[in-house]
Amino acid sequence: MNLVAIDWGTSSLRGALLDANGRVIDERSAPRGILSVPAGGFASLFDELFGDWMQLAGTRCLISGMAGSKQGWIEAPYCPCPAGLAQVAAQVIAIEPGRIALVPGLSDEHDGVPDVMRGEEIQLFGAVALTGIRNGVFVLPGTHNKWVRVADGRVTGFRTFMTGEFYALLSTHSILSRTIDASAPLDEAAFLQGVTQSANNEGLLHNAFGARTLALFERMSAADLSSYLSGLLIGEELRTQSLRAAGEVVLIGAPALTQRYALALHAGGVASRALGAEATWAGLHALYRTLTP
Amino acid sequence: MNLVAIDWGTSSLRGALLDANGRVIDERSAPRGILSVPAGGFASLFDELFGDWMQLAGTRCLISGMAGSKQGWIEAPYCPCPAGLAQVAAQVIAIEPGRIALVPGLSDEHDGVPDVMRGEEIQLFGAVALTGIRNGVFVLPGTHNKWVRVADGRVTGFRTFMTGEFYALLSTHSILSRTIDASAPLDEAAFLQGVTQSANNEGLLHNAFGARTLALFERMSAADLSSYLSGLLIGEELRTQSLRAAGEVVLIGAPALTQRYALALHAGGVASRALGAEATWAGLHALYRTLTP
Numbered sequence A, B: 001m002n003l004v005a006i007d008w009g010t011s012s013l014r015g016a017l018l019d020a021n022g023r024v025i026d027e028r029s030a031p032r033g034i035l036s037v038p039a040g041g042f043a044s045l046f047d048e049l050f051g052d053w054m055q056l057a058g059t060r061c062l063i064s065g066m067a068g069s070k071q072g073w074i075e076a077p078y079c080p081c082p083a084g085l086a087q088v089a090a091q092v093i094a095i096e097p098g099r100i101a102l103v104p105g106l107s108d109e110h111d112g113v114p115d116v117m118r119g120e121e122i123q124l125f126g127a128v129a130l131t132g133i134r135n136g137v138f139v140l141p142g143t144h145n146k147w148v149r150v151a152d153g154r155v156t157g158f159r160t161f162m163t164g165e166f167y168a169l170l171s172t173h174s175i176l177s178r179t180i181d182a183s184a185p186l187d188e189a190a191f192l193q194g195v196t197q198s199a200n201n202e203g204l205l206h207n208a209f210g211a212r213t214l215a216l217f218e219r220m221s222a223a224d225l226s227s228y229l230s231g232l233l234i235g236e237e238l239r240t241q242s243l244r245a246a247g248e249v250v251l252i253g254a255p256a257l258t259q260r261y262a263l264a265l266h267a268g269g270v271a272s273r274a275l276g277a278e279a280t281w282a283g284l285h286a287l288y289r290t291l292t293p
Helices: A042-054 A085-090 A120-131 A161-171 A175-179 A186-200 A204-216 A222-240 A253-269 A279-291 B042-054 B085-090 B118-133 B163-173 B173-179 B188-198 B202-217 B222-239 B256-267 B276-289
Strands: A003-008 A013-018 A024-030 A059-066 A091-095 A098-102 A106-110 A111-118 A135-140 A145-151 A154-161 A249-253 A272-275 B001-008 B013-018 B024-030 B058-066 B091-098 B100-102 B105-108 B113-117 B136-140 B145-152 B156-159 B250-254 B274-275
Touching: A003 A042, A003 A279, A013 A279, A013 B250, A024 A175, A024 B024, A059 A120, A059 A279, A059 B145, A085 A120, A085 A272, A085 A279, A106 A154, A111 B091, A111 B202, A111 B250, A120 A135, A120 A249, A120 A279, A145 B091, A154 B202, A161 A204, A161 A222, A161 B105, A161 B163, A161 B202, A175 A204, A175 A222, A186 A204, A186 A222, A186 A253, A204 B163, A204 B202, A222 A253, A222 B202, A222 B222, A249 A253, A253 A272, B001 B276, B013 B202, B013 B276, B024 B042, B058 B118, B058 B276, B085 B118, B085 B276, B100 B136, B105 B156, B113 B156, B118 B136, B118 B145, B118 B250, B118 B276, B136 B188, B163 B173, B163 B202, B163 B222, B173 B222, B188 B202, B188 B222, B188 B256, B202 B222, B222 B256, B222 B274, B250 B256, B256 B274
Parallel strands: A003 A059, A059 A098, A135 A249, A249 A272, B001 B058, B058 B100, B136 B250, B250 B274
Antiparallel strands: A003 A013, A013 A024, A091 A098, A106 A111, A135 A145, A145 A154, B001 B013, B013 B024, B091 B100, B105 B113, B136 B145, B145 B156
């Protein structure tokens, strides 16, 4: 029995053909996120992109990510925390029963304000399966970064931080954009200077202006300022976390991002390890095993 | 002796003709901020806009704001804190000696990161003159909001917060823009809900995402969400301030903004009073009296 594992996001999608043991036979990706799909067009696009894989005997497909949102193929209502693979499996939405199904995201709530994720829960369950770490803190950096608490393999709660989006807003649309070279490679010293600065508890609204005045007084180059701003933002996230007793933090995402979180955590005396795209396939395979024991 | 008092900003300018006692004889404004003035074009634009006032016998002119920046008429180097009227007067830059002069802004520094203001220092000295409050906390809301500490009529230090710019970025360029009606009038309850939320110490990067999920779960209207976001931002500023012992806070700016700060401060048990454009004219007149005793 093969599994077609798909992470269908907002702006792009990735798919993998996995064998019964979860090994990757083939992978492909396409710039066909849900925002590019016309209403009613999901089934035909799916056939176009993955029809050949689906023709293999007994193949099933699980799709995670924004394809299960209101703007997606079919809406898969959020699964409330605490939630493990069993709770998510119980809320999977069949598109073609026994053949294609959508994975729900997770929801949480703090002081009357909801929080949500779609797709990250699968990466997280994959990271739990790959690392064997069933208790701890997992971080999924990105446009909307997720900090997730896991106990006995289940998500007990999480919070979203708009770190990636704020970086894009500030470096391209704000007054800072005039003196920041957002395309510059990471400068570790400038990045860690930003992380340290954010610990002053004066808040991002104030500290971000420092990226303007450091340029005005020619104390930091446009290239280094992009790393400094990144450090300010990631440091601001870390400021709100209690990590001393959390043990090793598991980072899941693109190496260019997880590297920055590892640096900032290390500066604060917190160990971490990183996983990449393999977590998605491992997570969808683990869910598949839960659905078809 | 009349004084032509001018606040020449980035996107617009305002001028007033004052008599020897500082009373406003006439006022005018124009959409001719420094960004609209071609290189070398400041003198002729000044003549065009204020030549008639300057022809009155013995009239002098003081110009505050961005006209003294690198991109302005002539650069007036920042006056470092602590600074009162005497220190600012000592650094005024003559354009036409005895006739037209530029007022320098102020600079401060915290932990190696500079901070700056241009124009707000004049509003502040005007507020000190108008209220008689020579010790306390003064707040000047705007795109780049200033929190200023004043002792014996001198600015001992200040910090900038990019609150107005963050509101514009988030409400027009971020994912929040899809579900926020930024043109809606202030809703006090939603605003104060945002102020309260920001006190959870989870930081703006997290709390801003709540303005997305409250819309996603249809728990707040697009109109109320603009007030909620405004409350999150202003509350985040207040979170970083120690105001209990500061006495009455003096707010200087447009009523639509000072009203919000007054509400947020009042919710935290802190009294405030508000001043508007009159502070600029009072400040330039006070500086004029310092220059020509």
